[in-house]
Amino acid sequence: MKKNAGFTLVELLITIVIIGVLLTVGIPALKTFMQGNQLVASTNELIAAFNVARSEAIKRNGSVTVCESTNGTTCSVGTGDWQDGWIVFVDSGVNQTSSGAICADGNVGSSCLLRSHSAFTDNQLTVSGVDSANTSTVINSVTFNARGLPKSSAGGAQSSHFSVCSLDDTGSTKDSRAVVLGLTGRVRVSDNAAVITCP
Secondary structure: OOOOOOOOHHHHHHHHHHHHHHHHHHHHHHHHHHHHHHHHHHHHHHHHHHHHHHHHHHHHOOOEEEEEOOOOOOOOOOOOEHHHOEEEEEOOOOOOOOOOOEOOOOOOOOOEEEEEEOOOOOOOEEEEEEEOOOOOOEOOEEEEOOOOOEEOOOOOEOOEEEEEEEEOOOOOEEEEEEEEEOOOOOEEEEOOHHHOOOO
């Protein structure tokens, strides 16, 4: 008589228990890994926006503004919550107002949109900007002049830091980084808690 080969019920139950334990341990670790990657990616996207704005301002010999935007074409009334998105645009009137038109080769001297970043899909990620000299002053836009120097909406020299914060399910800060914009227009990343303001 031929004996059928296969798994016993006990072997199947042990395998299912092992898979359950691995999933219980692995899923939270995977979520933490994904949130860490999102934090780094968001920081890099904000740095890229400032670098594009600065280089375009120098190249075009004019003003280029980066501002928070909920619709991807015009600046939002400032709340300092950059996780809702931002835009980079040529600010020919130096009034921090975007026409919403996308830049083409022919419109060198007019206001036009260079780059748009939509809102983050992760609701446990916040991005906020404050003035470096006065952390109670919310930053909702930065304009780079033809020399690549950041200016405030009033036209004065501007240095600021932007806190990128990853929150847990209870709303507590899990991890954070800062994007620091200096008076010279240099952008850098910092892990210094003194320049990070998380909710």
